[in-house]
Amino acid sequence: MDTQQSNARKEDSKTKEEDAAVDAELAKAIMSRSFHPSILGPEPWEGYIFSDLEIRIKESTDLYGAVLWPSAMVLCHFLETNHDEHNMMDKNVIELGAGTGLVSIVSSLLGAKVTSTDLPDVLGNLQYNVMRNTKGRCKYIPLVTELFWGQEVEQRFPRATHCFDYILAADVVYSHPYLEELMDTFDYLCQENTQILWAMRFRLDKENRFVDRFRQRFNLEELYNLPSLSIKLYRAWRRDERATTS
Ligand SMILES: C[S@@+](CC[C@H](N)C(=O)[O-])C[C@H]1O[C@@H](n2cnc3c(N)ncnc32)[C@H](O)[C@@H]1O
Structure with a gap:
């Protein structure tokens, strides 16, 4: 190996070490947002600190959407620490697959x-968490409503009256049978000036293929790469100049 190759290798391993240090520090900052209550009352909850406020989330273990997934914390951390560039004030925002609601609450x-939005089975707990944590604390009362990906999306959200500045999504791509419908839902809701902020947990090959197909329809920018959590955060926006009315 000549000196040039040896220097290139040293540079490469230095960059990898630096990336690993950034990942570890960011992941630690994100995960430190959560805490367990010191005294457990009759109703269990998990605590999170965002916007200098304590957020109490009730989970239940029987459904995917009733558990809070780390991707939601990653997206919330980004929203809170990047509000100069992505200011949520007065913005029209829709969350897909909101689950226990942390991202909706923080935004x-x-x-x-x-x-x-989420599936009907999840809405009761979602509504409870959203109301419990936003009542009297927010400029706008959030709306909790059903959205089954790919089903009646146009009827529920006609483009003439619904134009979103942001589509938020955390951990919505995994091994479920509605990936195509999810893609179509992103596609329908994402208009010319809409930005998608999507935190993606990588588990299987199928998920990488979803990202590849997503890239064919949208411009995609990687905002965070957190290998220690197997999570990436993406910003996406439309590739084409499709008309925004229908
Ligand atoms: C892994 S959970 C993530 C929940 C939440 N975003 C979080 O990060 O904590 C996936 C969410 O997608 C929702 N979901 C799954 N399939 C769906 C579908 N076909 N239409 C709408 N929502 C769906 C689930 O109910 C669940 O809330």
Whole structure:
């Protein structure tokens, strides 16, 4: 190996070490947002600190959407620490697959007009968490409503009356049978000036293929890469100049 190659290798391993240090520090900052209550009352909850406020999330273990996934914390951390560039104040925001609602809650606390969506089974707990944590604390009361990806999306959200500045999504791509419908839902809701902020947990090959197909329809920018959590955060926006009315 000549000196040039040896220097290139040293540079490469230095960059990898630096990347690993950034990942570790960011992941630690994100995960430190959560805490367990010191005294457990009759109703269990998990605590999170965002916007200098305590957020109490009730989980239940029987459904995917009833558990809070780390991707939601990654997205919330980004929203809170990047509000100069992505200011939520007065923005129209929709969250897909909101689950226990942390992302909807944090974006409401940051001033957005939020539509928080998920499957019917999840809505009771979602509504409870959203109301419990936003009542009297937010400029706009968030709306919690059903959205089954790919089903009646046009009827529920006609483009003539619904134009979103942001589509937020955390951990919505995994091994479920509605990936195509999810893609179509992103596609329908994302208009010319809409930005998608999407935190993606990588588990299987199928998920990488979803990202590749997503890239064919949208411009994609990687905002965070956190290998220690197997999570990436993306910003996406439309590739084409499709008309925004229908
Ligand atoms: C892994 S959970 C993530 C929940 C939340 N975003 C978080 O990060 O904590 C996936 C969410 O997608 C929702 N979901 C799954 N399939 C769906 C579908 N076909 N239409 C709408 N939502 C769906 C689930 O109910 C669940 O809330």
